[in-house]
Amino acid sequence: METCSAVKGKVGLVLAFPALQCQDFSGISLGTGDLHIFHLVTMAHIIQILLTSCTEENGMDQENASGEEELAVLALYKTLHQYTGSALKEMHSGWHLLRNVRAGIMPFLRCSALFFHYLNGVPSPPEIQASGTSHFEHLCNYLSLPNNFICLFQENKEIMKLLIESWCHNIEVKRYLEGERDAISYPRESNKLIDLPEDYSNLINQASNFSCPKSGGDKSRAPTLCLVCGTLLCSQSYCCQTELEGEDVGACTAHTYSCGSGVGIFLRVRECQVLFLAGKTKGCFYSPPYLDDYGETDQGLRRGNPLHLCRERFKKIQKLWHQHSITEEIGHAQEANQTLVGIDWQHL
Ligand SMILES: [Zn+2]
């Protein structure tokens, strides 16, 4: 999924740093200069998580902060509460805060470990590669972070105080806290394709009520559902063609550029067929996540048996999307079936 802003910031700083100062690099995964930058960005990200995490305290047993780390994170949160003029919600549970910070920071730690691994070539310990565990401690060790990372804030207390205060007074942070703008909240939830109805006839009804948005109430010939955002489009039709980079393209290709940075996943409702698009020239059809009672798809809706959602198949499509494999899947399909190469995908 999308790289978070903290990772981008860190990468930019680390790559620019050697130009400013000669580095002392002594064989650990991070050189000294990188380590300072990494600590700074990590602290900024922790503040970002604390300012945006919206988990409710749910009154579980861990109400009272007991551990050193829980007390430290609670104290940090209280400082933020004070600097933001109490615009930040009150929290009393260090346990909940710590859980949020740990969950929120994991993607950043994973990306950082990969980045420094490829930058400095220090092999990662085998524990990090094992699947199934959270790796929090191992990642902290690899990245030379203290396990109790709230300690970072105590190392340069006075400077950090000023920095945190200035972050809290940032105009965009203020607007977010006052509800005037949205922000990504951490821990981030992974993106999902839209929820599809159990019964395919619901989609057919929805599509037959759909009229072309450009030709004053006429029914659309090929109503097509974007599985990323749920928009119904009038595909494969001159009425909804638009110009994209000087070329005429159909509604799906145009939508793909605004919704999925050039990659699109659609359901052609009248055909019960999934459509993958990548760029203006590549595409393929993919088997739909709807099956009849015999466990078979009905592409083209020729048999007309009742169709029901197959979660397993839908999960597979979602996985292709999560793993950025749509373009690769189109490549495989076009290799296996040359007639796909000749289709003018951009007109869909
Ligand atoms: Zn969309």
Ligand SMILES: [Zn+2]
């Ligand atoms: Zn149209």
